[in-house]
Amino acid sequence: MFQNITMKQSIYHAFIQVMEQNMTTAHASGRLSDGREFLKLVSVTQVTKAAHINRRTFYTYFHDIYDLFDHLEDYYVSGLSQSFHGWEDQDDSMKAVIQSIGDAVDYMSENRRGIKLVSTIDTLVFPNLIQKEITDAINVTGGLFNRGKLGADPTKDREWNLNYTIIFLTSGFAWVCYHWMLHPDDFPKDKLKEEFASTFMGAYKLIQSDQLLTSDQMQAYFREHSTVHAKVDAESHCDSQIS
Known part of the structure; x- marks a missing residue:
């Protein structure tokens, strides 16, 4: 079990690394994507090369890049949920x-x-x-x-x-x-x-x-304080002119 988790973590890390590089290149060249369209920027070959594994090992854990992303998303969702x-x-x-x-x-x-x-x-x-x-x-x-x-x-x-x-x-x-x-x-x-x-x-x-406070009370409160601040600003302006 520990070995499986370690290998998946290694593939996750490689995927993140390749995606960061490819997304930076895509932005720099003006070749922008959106949402899951970003996943078209990376290939299984790029991930396996970065993870130093063969394609057979990749397909032991994931069907394709989209399946890899779904697993990665679930991994972080689970971790964040537990932290709460x-x-x-x-x-x-x-x-x-x-x-x-x-x-x-x-x-x-x-x-x-x-x-x-x-x-x-x-x-x-x-x-x-x-x-x-x-x-x-x-x-x-x-x-x-x-x-x-x-x-x-x-x-x-x-x-x-x-x-x-x-x-x-x-x-x-x-x-x-x-x-x-x-x-x-x-x-x-x-x-x-x-x-x-x-x-x-x-x-x-x-x-x-x-x-x-009701919405009317809130509006009255802000009107009152806006008037006070405007009066203070005006008085300060006059004092600065006199001085």
């Missing part, structure tokens, strides 16, 4: 979920080349997975986003605010992660984890507050 778990038996739900998000970021960082490749070819797979995992964590851990705060007979508006805040929060995490997976060196992973924890805690406090 561990919060189920923790006493502090908030701390546990934030920790699991941090573990997921660590996993993505450790496997950045392969995950970046899969994300480039299959745009939705990881955002969908991340959104599902965080939504499951929120729903299962009863202390988070407690619907009891809505009251015994909540209005549709308050239910809407809660449900769509959760959707907004989880989808936001998912697509920030997706962008970061494509550009992992643009933003330090520790800073990313801090931003996630801060945003998650802020949304949690908003939902747990006794009063959920």
